[in-house]
Amino acid sequence: MGSGVAGLSAAIEASKHCSVLVVTKDKIDENNTVYAQGGIAVVLSAGDTIVKHIKDTLDAGQGLCDKAAVKTVVSEGPKRVHELIEWGAAFDKEDDRLIFTQEGGHSFPRIIRAQGDSTGREVEHALIRLVKEYKNITVLEHTFATDLITRDGICHGAIVWHAKKGTTLIWAKRTILATGGCGQVYRETTNPDVATGDGLAMAYRAGAVLQDMEFVQFHPTTLYIAGAVRFLITETVRGEGGILRNKRGERFMPRYHQQAELAPRDVVSQSILKEMQKTDHTNVYIDVRHIPRERLYTRFPKIKEICDSFGIDIAKDLIPVRPSAHYMIGGIKTDQFSRTTVRQLYACGEAACTGMHGANRLGSNSLLEGLVTGYTAGKDACESIQKSVRKLVPYTIRESMGLSKISWLDLNDIRNSLKSLMWRDAGIERDERHLLEAEEMIEMWGSYVMDKEFSNPTGWELQNMILVSSLIVSSALKRKESRGVHHRTDYPETDNIRWKKHITWVL
Ligand SMILES: Cc1cc2nc3c(=O)[nH]c(=O)nc-3n(C[C@H](O)[C@H](O)[C@H](O)COP(=O)(O)OP(=O)(O)OC[C@H]3O[C@@H](n4cnc5c(N)ncnc54)[C@H](O)[C@@H]3O)c2cc1C
Structure with missing residues (x-):
């Protein structure tokens, strides 16, 4: 269930030996993945090491990361990204070499990106192209999963609903939840409408263990114009030299943290909130007016386009921003094979709590996590079906829950x-x-x-x-x-x- 980076990665891997049905509640490319801007953190540049990336991730996680999970994602990451490149994902290059950017919390420039600030779209569309080529993957769009079918602690599929076709029971040998996050439970969020936490709720109702639900990451800088969607102004804008200013035009971040604008996300979010309270204003501003116009426009074409549509020229004007809910760190507890605590049920990507992020997610680590844990879920699901002698036997379930x-x-x-x-x-x-x-x-x-x-x-x-x-x-x-x-x-x-x-x- 789900057609973001995690769901499609799982489908592609599982389809090597199994037939796969992907159920997704909107069109295939409406999900958090498509909106990801900044990039993917991956150890591919000379001088960078797996050990450094693991250390940065553990430092950000403040004592609650699962070291084995971090090691798996970080060390599998380069293979998965190479594969993605082979499948046609075009990441930004200079002289035929990938460009690497550094983001807050990373000790090395290891973030790759596509079309400046449209990384998620590039990843998603590379995966969709492949999914469409594979005969044994079927995609059901605009199909809403309402609940899992479970009996005696074993998952046998899901109940889904389509506006024209009505309710259908889908019997599955293995079920993978890749339903993403739940930013929509907050008034201010970077997440699209589909991110309502359905997979988390379904898994909970089915008896799966959920973990770390208090850890919701807020992104410090989303465009704040009343009535406009909360479009994210990526961290890399600050990485490129963007300065945060309050209503009075004062730069405030150096007062809160030695890394100033590049302090960890939670520190920047809390500092912005304090400045908003202090100045009694609805937002603060990002100032990029000192960065050459040409560089701004080529580096951040999507941000330019969105700001332009509200009459803001990023080379001349301050960009109004405030924090909003961005990423669910917690979720459905999984092991190193992406298995949940319910038999035959897997979870991957943002819906899962893999132990990768601990108490704080390092920027650009989640697309990587989606790629790797999606792959792991697809692989283990498929291998376990091949090893199993158990047949899929549909049974009668009550039509109404008596509500x-x-x-x-x-x-x-x-x-x-x-x-x-x-x-x-x-x-x-x-x-x-x-x-x-x-x-x-x-x-x-x-x-x-x-x-x-x-x-x-x-x-x-x-x-x-x-x-x-x-x-x-x-x-x-x-x-x-x-x-x-x-x-x-x-x-x-x-x-x-x-x-x-x-x-x-x-x-
Ligand atoms: C604006 C923005 C910018 C970001 N930038 C970055 C970045 O630069 N780098 C990075 O690493 N991460 C970034 N992230 C985070 C990252 O994009 C997500 O964590 C990641 O894409 C999640 O992938 P996923 O496959 O787990 O979920 P999603 O991509 O959200 O996919 C979930 C899927 O599940 C489907 N679904 C949900 N409920 C149901 C249901 N009931 N029935 C059927 N289908 C259902 C949805 O329709 C969707 O297809 C960003 C996120 C946002 C919102």
């Missing part, structure tokens, strides 16, 4: 209220009072939404968003310390004695 019918509910109103609540009470800065308030509100909304039987994705997504939000809030309440992207103003210190551990949830 009550829909009453007069304004689903959009509840969705918007939930997103505002999450932003206000479970966002960049958290404390017990606000988290308890969020818990109470979510419980109240849940009491009249969760027992309803809906007939289309609007209701199912809302149920999933309520479930995922409640897990984020409960985990954030539980973790009484600040670590990585989780910042509690009432517990500002990192507490390695009591909290150097994971928080897990299982139904």
Whole structure:
């Protein structure tokens, strides 16, 4: 399930010996992957080493990374990226050599990119081209997975819905969740509409273990113009010399961190929030006016195009930005083979909690994680089918769960209220009072939404968003310390004695 970098990588690998059905709820190329800008972190340049990339990733993760998972992703990464290049992904080059950029937290220039700032689109379309060539991969677009089919702790497929074809049961020998993140539970987010955490909710309902749900990464700089989509202004803009200024035009980052604009993402997000509060303003600004116009336009063509459409010339004007929810570090707990705790069910990419990111994701590490864990999931799923003697035997399932019918509910109103609540009470800065308030509100909304039987994705997504939000809030309440992207103003210190551990949830 899912057609981003993780889902398509899994499909391609599994299709070597198995027939694969890819179910995706929108068109094939509508997902977080397509919007990825900055690049992929990978050890391919002379002088860089796997050891350095592992160390940078572990440092960012602040004690909660799974070292074996980090080692697997980082050391498999170069092979997977080479493969992607063979499949036609064109990364930016100078004199026939890949260009490498350095991003905050990386000790070496190891970020490759495509068309300046459209890396995800290039990766996605290279994978789609291959998927379309393979006869034993079928793609069902605009098909919404509502739930997994499980019996006795074993997954046998999923229930899916299509506007014209209705509900279908899909029986599968192995099921892979590559359904991405859940940025949509926040009012401010870089994620597209599809990122409502459906896979996390489905896995939880099926009895899988979820882990680290309090660790939601906020991206410090998204374009902030009321009414406009929250378009990301990639980290590399700061890497190229972009300066953050407050409403008064003052550069503020050197006051907060020695690395100034290149400080870790969580530090930049928190600093921006403080400046917004101090200056009583809705946003801060990125200033790139000192960078030569030609360089700006060729390096950031997509950002130029979007800003132009709002009358902002990046070579002359300040770019208004503020933080927004960006990446779910937690998710469905998986092992080194991308297996979840439910038999025959796999998870990969952003939906999974592989242990790669710990408490803070290093920029550009997630496309790499999607490529590698997607590959691993596809490979293990396929190999285990070949080894197994078990036949796929469909069985009868109850048609109705016996839930009550829909009453007069304004689903959009509840969705918007939930997103505002999450932003206000479970966002960049958290404390017990606000988290308890969020818990109470979510419980109240849940009491009249969760027992309803809906007939289309609007209701199912809302149920999933309520479930995922409640897990984020409960985990954030539980973790009484600040670590990585989780910042509690009432517990500002990192507490390695009591909290150097994971928080897990299982139904
Ligand atoms: C604006 C932006 C910029 C980014 N920049 C970078 C970057 O430069 N480098 C980097 O490494 N990472 C970046 N990231 C993060 C990275 O893009 C994602 O973490 C990664 O692409 C996730 O891939 P995925 O395959 O796991 O999920 P996705 O690409 O999000 O795919 C999820 C898929 O699941 C499908 N799906 C979801 N629910 C259902 C359902 N119920 N039924 C059926 N299908 C469903 C969706 O339709 C979608 O196809 C960025 C993210 C964003 C949003």
